[in-house]
Amino acid sequence: MNKKSLLLIFLVFSLIFALVGCVEKKEYNIDDYFLELTYKDDFKILxxxxxxxxxxxxxxxxxxxMDLTIKDANADxxxxxxxxxTFADKKTAIELFEFIDSYGIPWTVCxxxxxEQAYFSIDWLTDLLNHYGNNCLFKDIKDDNVHGRSNFVINLMDGNNIHTQIIVMDSNKLNFSYFGYDYIKESQILWYERVVNRAKELNGGNIVESILYFHIPLPEIDDAWAKAEEGSADAILESGEKRENACPPLNNTNFFNKIxxxxxxxxxxxxxxxxxxxRIKYKGIYLTYGIKATSYIYYDDDMLGGLSLTVKRDHSLEYTDYFHTYSEVE
Ligand SMILES: [Fe+2]
Structure with a gap:
């Protein structure tokens, strides 16, 4: 091999290493994902x-x-x-966030x-939310090694203690593939474990209760429904209806077992x-669908509005349905 070939090989390898270096994701500090909000009695999440x-x-x-539901709930x-x-542009996104923000109520998004099916990039959207202002509790760390773009935690603080953690996650993209809908990745499950363990450490070794919010239900939603229909003691249907097949991912990364x-x-x-x-209490955990907020794409007239979850001081949880119809605003 002559000197020129050796130099070429050296340059090719250098380029590969440089590119790998560029895309390498950073190790993270779990505390960087923690945002805070003050807990109050009967804290209500819409x-x-x-x-x-x-x-x-x-x-x-x-x-x-949406104003009907937001005013009804009077949430925290x-x-x-x-x-x-779905195919929105920047103006639409800014208008929607201005609308939500106008209530002066803390708000967040997963x-x-x-x-990502939009006339803006997901980078633009996350930047907008990351810097939105005081009512918006959102944090995306772009170059971390946690998959997804909206993984963060809102700690409800009772003095110096965390009363409850609201853990917000990205159930990922329009990646409809061999595995069906996208799914929560292993790096996110590891992140979740670190969130829970860090809260426990901050709480003198006692587990801090948490509530999860993300978009696509876990595969266990089907097991929960089937077992509730069988009358299993493990799966209690608390409320609501199933009017379509659930569409969870086909790939199960065992997040529910970790939970x-x-x-x-x-x-x-x-x-x-x-x-x-x-909503079904399955193995002691509520698996809950929200209530669709507008009449876009497909919907049922009598299944629109919103859902609230009240976190009581004794850590019990109470759901309230808010149903409205468009006849009220037409
Ligand atoms: Fe949808």
């Missing part, structure tokens, strides 16, 4: 889901419609669990599988399936 705004329509009637925090947009093992999370709140709104 979940809105699957708004699906596009760039074409005048959304005024939908703002009036609003969580929008994904699919805020992404759904449609939120059971760690013993912190008491409720997993999702959206995604527009005409399911059931």
């Amino acid at each position: 979940q809105l889901t699957d708004i699906h705004f596009n760039n074409k329509d005048d959304h005024q009637i939908h703002y009036k419609f 925090l609003i969580v929008v669990t994904g699919d805020l947009f 992404f759904g599988n449609h939120d 059971l093992e760690l013993g912190s999370t008491k409720a997993i709140n999702t959206g995604h399936d527009h005409v399911n709104n059931f």
Whole structure:
């Protein structure tokens, strides 16, 4: 091999190493994902889901419609669990966030599988939310080695103690593939474990209870429904209906088993399936669908509005359904 060939090989390897270096994700400090909000008695979280705004329509009637639910609930925090947009542009996104922010209530967002189907990049959207202002509790760390773009925690602080953790995660993208819908990745499950263990450490070794919010339900949603229908003691249907097949991912990364093992999370709140709104207490954990917030894409007239979850001081949880129809605003 001559000198020229050796030099070429050296340059090719240098380039590969440089590129690998560029895409390498950073190890993270778990405390960097923790945001704080003050806990108060009967802390109420309003979940809105699957708004699906596009760039074409005048959304005024939908703002009036969502206003009914937001005023009804009078919540302490609003969580929008994904699919805020389908082919929206920057103006639509800014208008929607201005609307939510106008209530002066703390609010947050996780992404759904449609939120990257837009006339903006997911980088633009996360930057906007990362720097939105005081009411918006959102934190995406771009170059971490945790998969997804909306993994963070809102610690409800009772003095110096964490009363409850609200853990927000990205159930990932419009990656409809061999594995069906996208799924929560191993790096996110490891991140979740670190979140729970860090809270336990901060709480003198005692587990801190938590509530999860993300978009696509876990594969166990089907087991929970089947067992509830069989009358299993492990799966109690608390409320709601199943009007369509659930669409969880086909690939099960065992997140639910990790949740059971760690013993912190008491409720997993999702959206995604527009005409399911059931909640089942499965193996001691609520598997819960929200209630769709607007009439975009597909919906049922009598299954629109929002869902709240009240976190009591004694850590018991209480759900409230808010149903509205568009006849109230037309
Ligand atoms: Fe949706």
